[in-house]
Structure formats: structure tokens, C-alpha cells
Amino acid sequence: MSAKQNGVPLLDVNRDNAPHREEFIDALTEVLDSGRFLFGPDVAELECELAGYCQVPNVVGCASGSDALLLALMALGIGAGDEVIVPSFTFFASVSCITRLGATPVFADILPGTFNVDPESVASLITEKTKAIIPVHLFGQCAQIDRICQIAGEHDIPVVEDAAQAIGAAYHSRPAGSWGTIGCFSFYPTKNLGGMGDGGMMTTNDAGIADRLRLIAGHGMRPRYYHQVIGINSRLDTFQAAVLRVKLRHLGDAIESRAAIADRYDRLLKDHGLVGGAELTLPQRDKHAFHVWNQYALRIGGGRRDEMRSFLAERNIGSEIYYPVPMHEQECFANTPFRHNGLAETERASKEVLNLPIFPSLTEMEQVRVVEAIGSFYSKAARAAA
Numbered sequence: 001m002s003a004k005q006n007g008v009p010l011l012d013v014n015r016d017n018a019p020h021r022e023e024f025i026d027a028l029t030e031v032l033d034s035g036r037f038l039f040g041p042d043v044a045e046l047e048c049e050l051a052g053y054c055q056v057p058n059v060v061g062c063a064s065g066s067d068a069l070l071l072a073l074m075a076l077g078i079g080a081g082d083e084v085i086v087p088s089f090t091f092f093a094s095v096s097c098i099t100r101l102g103a104t105p106v107f108a109d110i111l112p113g114t115f116n117v118d119p120e121s122v123a124s125l126i127t128e129k130t131k132a133i134i135p136v137h138l139f140g141q142c143a144q145i146d147r148i149c150q151i152a153g154e155h156d157i158p159v160v161e162d163a164a165q166a167i168g169a170a171y172h173s174r175p176a177g178s179w180g181t182i183g184c185f186s187f188y189p190t191k192n193l194g195g196m197g198d199g200g201m202m203t204t205n206d207a208g209i210a211d212r213l214r215l216i217a218g219h220g221m222r223p224r225y226y227h228q229v230i231g232i233n234s235r236l237d238t239f240q241a242a243v244l245r246v247k248l249r250h251l252g253d254a255i256e257s258r259a260a261i262a263d264r265y266d267r268l269l270k271d272h273g274l275v276g277g278a279e280l281t282l283p284q285r286d287k288h289a290f291h292v293w294n295q296y297a298l299r300i301g302g303g304r305r306d307e308m309r310s311f312l313a314e315r316n317i318g319s320e321i322y323y324p325v326p327m328h329e330q331e332c333f334a335n336t337p338f339r340h341n342g343l344a345e346t347e348r349a350s351k352e353v354l355n356l357p358i359f360p361s362l363t364e365m366e367q368v369r370v371v372e373a374i375g376s377f378y379s380k381a382a383r384a385a386a
Helices: 013-034 041-054 065-075 093-099 119-125 145-154 207-217 238-249 251-271 305-314 344-352 364-385
Strands: 058-062 083-087 104-108 130-133 160-162 182-186 200-204 296-300 353-356
Touching: 013 238, 041 058, 041 200, 041 238, 058 065, 058 207, 065 093, 065 160, 065 182, 065 200, 065 207, 083 093, 093 104, 104 119, 119 145, 130 145, 200 207, 238 251, 251 296, 251 364, 296 344, 305 353, 305 364, 344 353
Parallel strands: 083 104, 083 130, 160 182
Antiparallel strands: 058 200, 182 200, 296 353
């Protein structure tokens, strides 16, 4: 989608990819000519490059971020009777990986500022049945992963980092995916490092776990036609790896652009007098985190979030709600056993969060249009109330 009629798209993958078109064509042509569409050299090279980028010794590619989470829990032996602590304010895949294995999701609440999981909520939910913790690094900002790993370590519980939205992010200067037992990433096209289709990867500091992840991702087969465990088929194909290697070369610049866009939103919203009350709250930045801004998430208070979104849509300005229905309220889990100790902040966030357009090629003029439209919404409301 591209901007038209003075509108602003929520995202524009084509515009972001356009400057690298010739690099993509060259890389894909090499794969095409090689005929090595699976297990080609680009896959191993990408894993090596990402190991350096994420500061971990082991990276295993797979078919999607969702598969990465599932494979992580399979490698840890999670199954029926086990409990896994996870936030409810997250994407479906963070929870479905638990229920697919017959385990029980235990939902932790979130912190109101960053929308990331509250470590103390996690601590309050641990029982003898807790076999893993899945903190989600939401919107491109790490959760308080140092405290979460400390809590987990006290109970000898593995941590699986859901870093699907957070490649390049860090906490205390240590990269996302390098803290826990296993880190899980997505290469869905809208991610900061996005492919041209599905793809994912897992990171780990443990060579034995890396070997088990690779085994399970390949049907549990080693050698060929000899199946040691019941695995799945989850391979990162060579075309996607070739594309991702191109995009990885430009990831630093893309993150810098996103950060500049986030800073500009902050400034513009303040300059327009839209910040300071309870009706609109800017994204909170954890002082210990390096934020990569996969999303720019406002809080719209006063029960007016949906009205605001409709107002923007009428002006051809994209926005999205991540996430309108928390996982514990999803229809598909209605008959699934789960537990929690209260999710007040999760439920409040689902009614207030509104995500604005943010992608590397978003222009300053487009941002001005977004902010002016938000200002018009509040001006119109003030006039109606007068």
C-alpha cells in the first residue's frame, strides 16, 4: 500500500524494499541458478551472521516465528501437566505453542508503561508445575529480562524469549535473544528484519539445545529416514535466507530511521499540545532498553480509542490495534484450562492501545499529517463539548 489522497499507510513494505531491489534480484538469481532451494549456503551464512549480530554461539533457522516458539518448547520437553507462564497481551503464537503441546498457559499481567510482562506478576505465578517462562519483548522493546531471568534462575526454570518483534533490541546493552535458554525470532515481512514470506530463527548459548532444535525441526530425522524423535518439518528456505542476508546489511540504518521517526512523533505530539493529560500517553521507554520501534504504541484514554481509529481511517490514515482481545479472552481458548492472578493492566491496554504508522521510509510530512489528524480529533471533540 502506498500513500494517496494525502493519506498515510500503516506500513509500506514495497517502499522500504525498493532501494534494495537490485541486491534482492542478484541474491535470488544466485539461488535460482544453484538449484539449492533448501539447505543452500545462504542459510548457513545467515545463521552465522545472525549469531554475530545477536551475540550468541548458536542460531538455528526455521520456517516461522510461530514454529520457533513451538520448537523451543518441544526441545525443552514441555507437555501435558506442565505450566508455562506467558503474558496474555501478546500475539496468538506466544500462547498456541503451549496449548498445542497439551500444556497449560498461565497468564502474567503487564506493566502499564511499556506493555511488557511484569516480572513480579511472573514471580507470583510460579508453582512446582511451572516448566518454562515466555517473556515477550513487545513492540521492539525488551521486557525486564534481567529480573525475569533472575526469578527463573532461582527456580531452575528455562526462559524462552519471544523476540519476534525485537531483533536488534537490547537490555543493559545485551541483545534480545541472548538472555534466555532459547530466543525466538520472526522474519514475517512486517518485522524489522522481514523476508518475502515466512521465516524464523532460534538462538541459544547451549550447543546441545541447538542440536536438539535442529533435529526436531527436521522431522526428528538423523540420519536420513531414521527418526530419533517425533519432530516437525520447519525449514528456512534458501530464497528467504538470501533475502534476509541482503536486509541484514541494512538493518542498522532501518533501526536508526525508526528511532528518528519515534522521536519525531514524540516531538510533534508535544508541540501540538496533545500530551500531558490522561487522554493521550506517549510510548514509555525503559531507560535500560535499546528500543528498535517495531511499533509506536499510544494510549488513548477516556474510552475513545476506537473512535480515534475511525476518525483516522476516514482521513485515509492507517493505524492498528495490537491487541484488541487479550489471549485469555479469545474464543479459541474458551475451553482451554488456564489460570492467572488478575489481568487488570492487560485488559486496560487492550482497550486503549493504538499503533501509529512507523516504517523506515515514512516521511516527516506523513507524520505531520498523522499528528494533525489526531489534533483535529481532539479539537472536534472539544467543540462538541462546548
